[in-house]
Amino acid sequence: MLSSFYIVFIAVGLHATIHCFPGTQDEGKGNDVNNSPPGNSTIHKMSTNNADFAFNLYRKLASENTGKNVFFSPVSVSSAFAMMSLGARSDTQTQILECLGFNLTEMQKEEIHQGFHHLIHTLNLPNKEIELKAGNALFIQKQVKILTQFTTDVQKLYESEAFSTDFSNISAAEQKINNYVKKKTKGKIVDLIKDLAPDTYMILVNFIFFKAKWEKPFDPLETRENGDFYMSQSDVLKVSFMHQIEEHFYFVDRILNCTVLQMDYSRNALAIFVLPDQGQMKTLEDTLMSTTLRRWNHLLQKGLVNLYIPKFFISASYNLDTILPGMGIQDAFTNRADFSGISEHYKLKISNVVHKAVLDVGEKGTEAAAVTELRMEWRSASVHPGALIVFDRPFLVMILDKSTRSILFLGKVMEPREN
Template structure:
């Protein structure tokens, strides 16, 4: 698998007091919010309205990683104890499936792939600078009941998540980072700046947006470098109205615990797209012991394949005509049920070798999930900057996924295990992912879904 790199971007657009504002209404004399308070800096100039662009992209490979050793700084919370971290992990999973269902509606009969943890982390970071209804809508869309959950617990939980996903491992490359690109003239609130650095370990870069093409190149270069070239050109169309961009990127790279042997990959295997169309794909193949089971309630097969390190991939194959039933039932509870009920057994498995990517304009999707004020004139991001009003103008997510048998240890390790079994050897079940299936990449330590998708057509990259 290649990379799935995620990131969130906040693009802040300034509403110029000019007739050349591209159709935007002129806003006179704005203070802290919509002209009801005086400018805290005492400026005689009318405050300006900014729009905020939020973009997310991601990258996840499944092959060899360079060994890195470092002790974990944070203990993993017990699955039975209720902590801010465990609450965030559980709610993130439900948010992942809610967003998945929305993306399926927006892009029917297409491949779906995204990093829910990157999107939720970016929204949580954005909420640090939001006030009133804007903050409430963001946090409630993530699943938090603010009547029962203190806001401080939300941020402590995400802080733990960010730290847990950035601890180096000798077997797994998993890096999630955030960056703020801020217009030189934009004066950020000290509290917001301190929190994004402390809670999210975010980097902050002073950026000259007077030349949009240079600023855009700087941001795209940063993300490309951090995702090892997997996510490119995530930012497009910056203009003179841009004042701030927030980026969250996630990179995952790992080796299969039981890798495929390339010599056994079948080069031209039929894969059913929809009900009648057949395409041909390279199909990886092996016989091994994997955690596997049949969910009779949801009419699907579930295969868990572990990576070296604290990560696993779930491949879910519903019975024909049962995909919609499966999609509607997906929840944190469903995933926990699978994790606890799958049993190790001999499996002959066929999985496509494929590469897919997906891009989404989340500004059309997040309002349907309850985040509405952030995208209109009622937005209150005065926690980011009091001098200028901010409004979320765009939310972009880009994801890339490669699944393959590659890895420096793959050939040797698998060649010794892939043997012809005698007739009296162990019996095995054959499962072929030769039609639409779901894929989830999870972090075991946090029970978090790093990447989630549906493969409709593995030949469509």
């Protein structure tokens, strides 16, 4: 009998720009992804693989969601599939690891798993100023024998929890998993699992939660409502724009026809916003690589920026089982799948891979009374010194962890709706 299991990814990215929190200023160069203090060499070696996988998956998602917001957590997807490769064998295992960007002649499987172990452990280190938690959980059918080596490895290397679950009681199983998800995402994602099949064998839930304060927060009194955001030349959306005049790292890329802005969080994390020139989004998307990030890192310069950027909330959900076969993970979703490293008694394949991510950008607790309701006019850079950067058309956003050089979240804001 061929059994199947679900993989569910949940990624929650929240950052609140709390005006009363001053933060501290980091005088470091660029985005610090390549200038962070020396850490585990394998993590840094893997950062290139993880970044290239992130951009490859982004292009797939963007091409199949034309005109829509795109948002996901690359580190979530790659770490969960690397974890599942522990139980994969033969071509199934090779396809997973090569899709994730690893050359198995240059990096041994043991080194890959150790790298992810250090990555997850580092992301989960306590930090008073940033809430960052990443992990996995296995919900396994009661009475089903899982190989001890697999459960030991996923718990040791990927900090995964394991729960015995009675999938014959569908409502109880759904409630158990959804309660876990709700708790881990601080209530931001509820009722994720629906319509479970009674013959479900195992569910893997992968989650990442991120919440941080800007190092240089926005003043809610500077937010302007009813600004024009041009989703296209003919489609204009009225949005609230946050505004500040502060020093940030930025760079006008004449080769890729875009403007790159770095905004730091209070500690060890940063956001990169990329504004393509008019009509240049597709060209930019097609050229993004890990080398692009390294190049920007060396070229970013600190200067005064007269910045307008929308408050926005984006949410996206994807069935990656329809995306990943086109990227090379083929056998895992078919009867050719070999997950004999998970169970010797069941012939397994992956049936569903669900990924959901949300991002909320704006001042925490902003009230309508705190903003002006007049039509916004951009303040001239000649009146206010500094480079005028106005994110009034679709742009890319990345959130990175400095210490591991990892892209935690990656996306495109086509329609910046407020939460």
